[in-house]
Amino acid sequence: MLGVLRSTWPLLLGMLCLMLGNGLHGSLLGVRGPAAGFAPLTMSLIMSAYFAGFLFASRMVPEMIRRVGHVRVFAALGSFISAALILFPAIPHPVAWIAGRLVLGFCFCGVYVTAESWLNNTATNETRGQTLSAYMIVQMLGIIVAQAMLLIPDVSGFLLFVIPSVLVSISFAPILLSISPTPAFESTKRMTLRELYGISPLGMVGIFLLGSVFAAQFGMAAVYGTEAGMTLKQISIFISAFYVGALFMQYPLGWISDRVDRRGLIMAVAALGAAAAVVAWLASSFWLIVAAAFVIGGCSNPLYSLLIAYTNDFMEAEDMAAASAGLLFINGVGAIAGPLVIGYVMQAFGASGFFALIAGLLAAVAAYALYRMTQRPAPKVEDTGAYAPVMPNSTPIAMEVAQEYFIDHAEDDE
Numbered sequence: 001m002l003g004v005l006r007s008t009w010p011l012l013l014g015m016l017c018l019m020l021g022n023g024l025h026g027s028l029l030g031v032r033g034p035a036a037g038f039a040p041l042t043m044s045l046i047m048s049a050y051f052a053g054f055l056f057a058s059r060m061v062p063e064m065i066r067r068v069g070h071v072r073v074f075a076a077l078g079s080f081i082s083a084a085l086i087l088f089p090a091i092p093h094p095v096a097w098i099a100g101r102l103v104l105g106f107c108f109c110g111v112y113v114t115a116e117s118w119l120n121n122t123a124t125n126e127t128r129g130q131t132l133s134a135y136m137i138v139q140m141l142g143i144i145v146a147q148a149m150l151l152i153p154d155v156s157g158f159l160l161f162v163i164p165s166v167l168v169s170i171s172f173a174p175i176l177l178s179i180s181p182t183p184a185f186e187s188t189k190r191m192t193l194r195e196l197y198g199i200s201p202l203g204m205v206g207i208f209l210l211g212s213v214f215a216a217q218f219g220m221a222a223v224y225g226t227e228a229g230m231t232l233k234q235i236s237i238f239i240s241a242f243y244v245g246a247l248f249m250q251y252p253l254g255w256i257s258d259r260v261d262r263r264g265l266i267m268a269v270a271a272l273g274a275a276a277a278v279v280a281w282l283a284s285s286f287w288l289i290v291a292a293a294f295v296i297g298g299c300s301n302p303l304y305s306l307l308i309a310y311t312n313d314f315m316e317a318e319d320m321a322a323a324s325a326g327l328l329f330i331n332g333v334g335a336i337a338g339p340l341v342i343g344y345v346m347q348a349f350g351a352s353g354f355f356a357l358i359a360g361l362l363a364a365v366a367a368y369a370l371y372r373m374t375q376r377p378a379p380k381v382e383d384t385g386a387y388a389p390v391m392p393n394s395t396p397i398a399m400e401v402a403q404e405y406f407i408d409h410a411e412d413d414e
Contacts, residue, residue, distance in 0.1 A: 008131065010174035011119050012138045017171035018115070019142025021164035022108055024149050025085055026050070027239055028160050029097065030222025031150065031232065032089075040223060042094050044343020047219030048336050049098045053105025055332030061110040070114045071176065077110040078172055085165040089158050111168075115175055133251075136389045140247045143218075147236040196311075196326040202263065202372040203311030206270075207327055209361050210307065211334025212341065213300045214392035216358055217242045219339045220346075221293075227351035234286055241290045242297030249298030250389050254305065262310040266303060267369035270362045273299030277359035281352050296358065303365065304331075304392040331392065 026047070033043045065073050084100045084107070091097075119135060154160045197204045221242065225235035257265050273296050280292035308327065338361075345353035 008119060008122055008134065010177065011115060011122070012134060014171040014173070014175035015112075015115055015119075015135065016138050016142045017167045017174075018108070018111060019139050020146045020149070021081070021085070021167040021171070022104075023143035023146030024160070024167075025088075025104070025164045026218060027147060027150055027222040027235070028164075029088065029101075030220065031226050031235060032092075033097070034223060034226040036092050038094060038097075040227060040346040041343045043223045044220065044339040044341075044346075046094065046097045046101050047223070047339040047343075048215070049101035050105035050108075050219065051215055051332060051335035051339070053102040053107075054109040055105075055329070055336065057106040057109035057113075058328055058332065060106075061113045064110070065114065065117070070117060074111055074114040074176070075172070077107040077114075078168060081107045081111070081168045082165045085168070086158070086161050089161050118175070133389055136250070136391055137247065139391050140243050143243045144240045144247075147240040150232055150236045193326055193330065196330075199314050200311040202266070202369055203307050203327070204330055205368050206266065206307045206365050207304065208330045208334040209365050210300060210304050210392060211331040212338030213358055213361050214304070215335035215338035216342050216354065217297065217300070220342050220354060223343075224346070224351050224354040227346060230286070238286075238290055238293055241293035243301075245294035245296065245298030246301035250302045250305070253302040254389060257306055257309060261373075262306060262313065263369050263373050266306050266310065267366045267373070269299045269303055269306070270366035270369060273303070274359045274362035274366060277355045277362060281355035281359060292355075296362075300358075300362065301392060302389075305390045308390060335392075 029046065030043065033046060034040075038046070061073065061077075080103060084103050088097060088100055091100075116135075119131065122131070149163065150160070152160060152163070193204070217239075221239045222235055225238050230238060253265070253269060276292040276295035276299070280289045280296070283289050283292065311327065342354055342357050345357050349356070
C-alpha cells in the first residue's frame with residue numbers, strides 16, 4: 001500500500017480536494033434550501049438533478065475525451081464546477097438550483113472519469129486492488145471531513161459556497177502536474193439489461209434499490225436533519241456517521257464475502273441496515289439516530305460492492321466489462337428516483353419518512369435476496385471471484401478498475 005501511495009499521492013490528493021468540495025456543497029444546499037423556504041419535495045428535485053447529470057455524463061464524457069483529450073475535458077468541466085458553485089447563493093431560486101445541480105452532476109462525473117483514467121493508468125495487475133482501496137478511502141474521508149466544514153462561520157452567506165469552489169480549483173494542480181499520457185478509451189461491447197437480469201436478477205434489482213438508498217444519504221440527509229430540527233453541528237455529525245460506518249464495515253464484510261454464500265450475506269446485511277433504519281425512524285434520541293446512521297452506512301455502501309461481486313460470480317471474465325455499463329445505468333436510475341420518492345414521503349409524512357423509506361428499500365433487498373436463494377443453488381465458494389471495494393457513485397472508470405481486478409483474480413484462479 002505504501003508503494004501505491006508514493007506513486008499516486010498527487011492524484012489522490014487532487015481527488016480528496018474534489019470530494020471535499022462535492023461533499024460540502026451537497027450538505028450545504030440541504031441546509032440552506034429549507035432555510036430559504038424550499039419544501040422537501042422541491043429539495044428532492046434539486047438533489048435528484050445531480051444524479052441525472054451524473055448518469056448523462058457517464059455516457060457522454062468518454063466520447064468527449066476521445067474527441068478532445070483528457071486534459072481539455074478535465075479543465076473545462078472543472079471550470080464549470082467552480083463557476084456553478086458560487087452561483088447558488090447569488091440566485092436562490094429552485095429552478096436555478098436544479099439547473100446548477102444538473103450541471104454539477106455532469107461536470108463532477110466528467111472530472112472523476114478523467115482523474116480516474118490517470119489513476120487506472122498508474123495501476124498494475126499487482127497493485128490494482130490496493131489502488132482501488134486507496135481511492136475508496138480517499139472518497140470516504142473527503143465526504144467525512146467536508147461535513148466538519150459546515151461549522152465554519154459564514155456571516156455573508158457566500159463563504160461556504162466559495163470554499164468548495166476553491167477546493168475544486170486547487171485539485172487541478174496536483175492532478176494535472178503529475179499525469180502521464182493516458183490511453184484512449186476503448187469501445188466496450190454492451191450487455192442489454194435483459195441479458196444482465198437473466199444472469200443475475202439479484203444483482204440488478206439490488207443495485208437499483210441501493211442507488212436510491214445512496215442518493216438518499218448523499219442528497220437528502222442534510223434536508224432530513226434540517227427538517228428534524230438538528231443544529232448544524234448535529235447535522236455534520238449525523239451525515240458523517242453514514243460514511244464512517246461505510247469506511248469501517250467495507251473490509252470486514254468484504255473478507256467475509258469471499259468465504260460464504262454471498263446471497264446469505266447480502267440478505268443479512270440488508271436486513272441489519274433495515275432494522276437500524278427502523279430504530280432511527282422511531283428514535284427520539286439524537287445519538288441513537290447517529291448510531292443507526294453508522295449502521296445504515298456500514299451496511300448499504302458495502303452492499304453495492306457485494307452485489308457487483310455476486311453478479312460477477314455468474315459471468316465469464318470476458319463478459320464482466322460489458323456488464324458494468326448496465327450496472328452503472330440501473331444504479332443511476334435508482335439514484336435519480338431515490339431523492340424524488342423520499343422528498344415526496346417527507347413532505348407528506350414529515351421528516352421521519354426519510355428513515356421509513358430507507359428501511360423499506362433495504363428490507364426489499366433482503367427479501368429479494370431470500371427469494372433468490374430458493375431459485376438456484378449458490379456457486380461453490382472456491383469458484384467465486386474476489387471482492388473489490390467500490391462506491392455507489394462509481395463512474396465507468398472506477399467500475400473498469402474494479403472489473404479488471406475481478407478479471408485478474410479470475411484468470412489467476414484458472
